[in-house]
Amino acid sequence: MFKIVTFRIFVQKKIMIIPNPNIESLIKALRNQKPDSVSIAELGVHPLVKEKYLGRKILNLKDEIDFWYKAGYDYVKLQPAIDFNPAKIKSDTNLTYNDDGTVFRKWASESSGVITSLKEFEEYIFPQTNEIEYENFEEASKNLPEGMGIIGQYGDIFTMTWEMMGFENFSFALFEDESLIQMINEKIGEIVLNMFSNMAEMDCVNILWYSDDIAYTNGLMVSPDTLEKYFFPWLEKIGKIAKKFDKPLIYHSDGVLFDVMERLIECGISALHPIEPKAMDIVEVKKRYRDRIALIGNVDVDLLARGTKDEIRKNVLFNIENVGLNGGYCVGSGNSIPEYVSLDNYITMIETAKSFSY
Numbered sequence: 001m002f003k004i005v006t007f008r009i010f011v012q013k014k015i016m017i018i019p020n021p022n023i024e025s026l027i028k029a030l031r032n033q034k035p036d037s038v039s040i041a042e043l044g045v046h047p048l049v050k051e052k053y054l055g056r057k058i059l060n061l062k063d064e065i066d067f068w069y070k071a072g073y074d075y076v077k078l079q080p081a082i083d084f085n086p087a088k089i090k091s092d093t094n095l096t097y098n099d100d101g102t103v104f105r106k107w108a109s110e111s112s113g114v115i116t117s118l119k120e121f122e123e124y125i126f127p128q129t130n131e132i133e134y135e136n137f138e139e140a141s142k143n144l145p146e147g148m149g150i151i152g153q154y155g156d157i158f159t160m161t162w163e164m165m166g167f168e169n170f171s172f173a174l175f176e177d178e179s180l181i182q183m184i185n186e187k188i189g190e191i192v193l194n195m196f197s198n199m200a201e202m203d204c205v206n207i208l209w210y211s212d213d214i215a216y217t218n219g220l221m222v223s224p225d226t227l228e229k230y231f232f233p234w235l236e237k238i239g240k241i242a243k244k245f246d247k248p249l250i251y252h253s254d255g256v257l258f259d260v261m262e263r264l265i266e267c268g269i270s271a272l273h274p275i276e277p278k279a280m281d282i283v284e285v286k287k288r289y290r291d292r293i294a295l296i297g298n299v300d301v302d303l304l305a306r307g308t309k310d311e312i313r314k315n316v317l318f319n320i321e322n323v324g325l326n327g328g329y330c331v332g333s334g335n336s337i338p339e340y341v342s343l344d345n346y347i348t349m350i351e352t353a354k355s356f357s358y
Contacts, residue, residue, distance in 0.1 A: 078136055
């Protein structure tokens with residue numbers, strides 16, 4: 001009997017991106033100042049895209065740094081290592097988890113979650129703050145190329161709250177009895193807040209990034225009043241931490257955010273990502289809020305997947321010329337870089353940004 005062995009062959013393309021990291025220039029852009037050159041930023045790039053770009057597998061933190069460096073970024077994005085379900089309670093149903101323990105939302109639960117009653121809350125084992133590991137930050141700081149920095153990122157206090165319950169149960173509880181929501185939200189919030197406090201204190205961390213989706217393309221997921229209970233208090237606390245340590249705070253949420261934009265700015269965010277093109281017109285966002293907030297992203301993921309190189313160039317140049325000529329804008333996708341994005345188009349987006357001269 002013959003055994004069939006499959007493997008991937010990596011063929012590295014000729015790429016015209018010349019790494020020249022400058023974390024201080026990126027910070028200027030996030031503070032709505034004119035950077036030394038056009039900045040680029042992504043919340044996430046799929047591992048397969050990274051491997052195709054490098055021409056080899058990503059095996060360790062040094063490989064991770066090498067990707068972000070060679071792709072032209074000024075930073076490597078890191079998360080603390082934490083397992084939000086160490087006992088793997090109901091881990092075979094509804095919710096799955098990434099290797100770092102964060103909730104993986106390929107298909108969010110609509111009805112039943114991992115915690116649907118007070119009894120299940122009491123039985124659920126949450127991680128302790130002293131179990132959170134930050135060794136990757138120290139290791140990265142020792143291996144960064146000159147000029148490169150670190151973004152400390154985590155999020156999903158609101159998202160994990162409703163996902164742990166299931167959105168249907170969460171919605172009913174908003175009207176019937178919010179006590180379970182309050183307990184879950186408080187527990188998760190304190191853990192995530194502790195991570196941001198620790199990351200902000202690290203000299204090697206230059207920028208903080210909080211991600212937590214609160215909107216769809218046609219409106220908010222829940223009412224502003226509900227967000228005021230279970231989302232904004234935490235963002236405000238993270239904003240105060242960022243201000244205390246004088247570090248820019250990026251906030252990520254998909255969807256249309258005009259109804260709560262003033263509140264987001266009040267919480268102390270420096271920049272908003274990703275200005276999803278199907279949800280908000282980036283020129284309109286810039287016109288309304290001017291230098292009060294920097295903008296990141298807006299290059300349509302569908303365009304990156306199926307568009308032409310010329311369309312990518314036009315999109316990038318339009319954004320720079322109409323939003324970023326005086327700073328306060330970083331080129332990037334309108335969400336993240338999934339595995340189905342064309343590598344050629346992804347590279348074209350970066351090359352176009354890097355070749356632009358103010």
